[in-house]
Amino acid sequence: MLTVSDVRFPTSLEQHGSDAMHTDPDYSVAYVVIETDQGMHGYGLTFTVGRGTEIVVCAVEALSALVVGKSLEEIVSDFRGFYRLLTSDGQMRWIGPEKGVIQLATAAVLNAVWDLWARSEGKPLWKLLVEMDPRKLISCIDFRYITDALTEQEALDILVKAQTGKQQRVDQMLKEGYPAYTTSCAWLGYSDQLLKQLCTDALNDGWTKFKVKVGADLEDDIRRCSLIRQMIGPHNTLMIDANQRWDVGEAITWVTRLAEYKPLWIEEPTSPDDILGHAAISKALAPLGIGVATGEQCHNRVMFKQFLQASALQFVQIDSCRLGSVNENLAVLLMAHKFKVPVCPHAGGVGLCELVQHLILFDYISVSASLDNRMCEFVDHLHQHFRSPVVIQNAHYMPPKDPGYSCEMLESSVQTHQYPQGQVWKNLQ
């Protein structure tokens, strides 16, 4: 049995999550629960920002016909085939393919399948992945359309090579955790005073890497970047994020004006579809020491392949709910490794931190074996609605210990935030 719910949080009331393109987000999820005949549960979700969540819910319902009736064993014994079944249905692929609503729905469904799989093995997902035979891992990936950049054999070689030193890295992660940066201090809608307060608190809590939203107004950006740089000092790390606000030429001009604040990267300078545009921006900003980061709206492995082929990004920002779940993220992690580009996941939203921490742990332990220029986004919102919320210690993600993919939400949170019938929304009417 598969059920799906439209769950929304009224975050727009306080400008949490506001950026240059999404000025009033109500952080939301299409929330999937799979129940097997044996009474086991798998929980999955995809993140949205309010209106339109009902469309993703509708897409999950359409995909559910391809899932219900299959056993977990049947699915994971040919996960590549099952992935292809969902993404290449002879009729539904027309409304994608592998992009937008239908890909978000695919992610929600497959995240629930992976959660179920990890629970059935009694392991947190990162551990399931880390301990899985490399051949089995490879068999979960659909290599269609990427073999010109990464063959199955090359992928296997990467995984086999990274077996060396694996246990050491597991131990290191269990002890230190994975480095994180914070986006919680400087949403676009926040006042300078709030920004200062949050920044002070974050520094006290041990944070050393900070992201600032930019792109709406240049003078405003200069003031905010200057303020943050003053607050954090010259040695901490600053990143800026424009959320697709600019055209190519404009991006170069604008970021050049902010170069004196020494941002490590400019994130999403322009359309997420514009590979060649990002390549042009990368080339123009390289002499200033500023990299380009993108990925949270990069919709599939074919796009990431080209971003890598064209040297159009210097930081790969995978997203646990935009790509086709773990399966497609594995493909992107392996390609990024081959092209020697660090992965710095997108997180935040609802549950994105909970999910993506598993993927980046796997990346370090079983793929990249490096922490150079690597860190995972953290946003301190809405974790209280999860059964196994992220644990951050000294600005590091501590590896989750509960079995599964950390997707399960509290039943009470789901009930009260259902849209439009939940109590939270009724109270707002």
Add this chain to the structure above:
Amino acid sequence: MLTVSDVRFPTSLEQHGSDAMHTDPDYSVAYVVIETDQGMHGYGLTFTVGRGTEIVVCAVEALSALVVGKSLEEIVSDFRGFYRLLTSDGQMRWIGPEKGVIQLATAAVLNAVWDLWARSEGKPLWKLLVEMDPRKLISCIDFRYITDALTEQEALDILVKAQTGKQQRVDQMLKEGYPAYTTSCAWLGYSDQLLKQLCTDALNDGWTKFKVKVGADLEDDIRRCSLIRQMIGPHNTLMIDANQRWDVGEAITWVTRLAEYKPLWIEEPTSPDDILGHAAISKALAPLGIGVATGEQCHNRVMFKQFLQASALQFVQIDSCRLGSVNENLAVLLMAHKFKVPVCPHAGGVGLCELVQHLILFDYISVSASLDNRMCEFVDHLHQHFRSPVVIQNAHYMPPKDPGYSCEMLESSVQTHQYPQGQVWKNLQ
């Protein structure tokens, strides 16, 4: 008032429309009717192939909140702004942006708005466009993300320059029509005997350009291409279409094996998202005299921009329902002209011929002023369900005369084909 219907035709029963990736399409539409307070109607649609149409319908319902309550005058006096409103809603853009389900829904809604506008002026859409002041045309286009390839001024210059000789081209089109090619002879699921029969009939009807579906089985493709080439002789034109079946390397190898049948183009050799892949294929096939054509699943102007920048296609196949209606198609026609690449629209499906004929007439009369290497796809299916079906004479599209965008379907057709409650579907249960 805006209403939307899920209308499906059980075409899979006879393998009409079958190709290497869509083996059992039920040609469908999300069908939109706008009714103004004054009782005027605008009809619009987007094409789908069966399952999933209900998701697009759901998306249209979500977008309708942005349309209902606005007057036509209000919309068209700032059409660029209205386009941006639909495609960049601060919450809904997350589930696109400008791609997949939400972009198909945008097309359906805006196609209805353009139909309404043309009707209100008492002109067929192509004439509305051809007679519109160039500045007004430009004001309908959202140039966001394409200014590095085409500025407003360049677009205006193109339109102004093409005013010369315009009336002559109008007269020519009214007399001769716009050249077409046929895809109706060689769907993948057709038997050789049916293929021969249809080809003979088409030759008798004056057709000179034929497209064959390939990509499922090489030996089968060789037999079918050989058969068609024999039937049509050396001087008629053959095109082949793989519907995204291959990886990059495979595409090059496979098409090279079919080169002796002298296809003008290979259509959709690989993923519609793979700009760099198409560029590699274009480069490899150029010495064989075979071009690359793509576009029916190219989801927005940013993608077309890059295909043009990267010399990744030699034929631009716009689609009236995949891109954001006339507004976004105008941007692509103008970019194609700047990059000197001919436009050969995708058509077929349900209503795509009816719609796109308006765009290609505009392209010839007001943009390209050329018929070199240009032709519009024609598929002879389902036209009987339209109020003003296409008129083909001697393998040419004859310019429509009725006011509007030719989207209006017969009420009886809509009623009987509604899914799942229409009589046609009830009878199939």
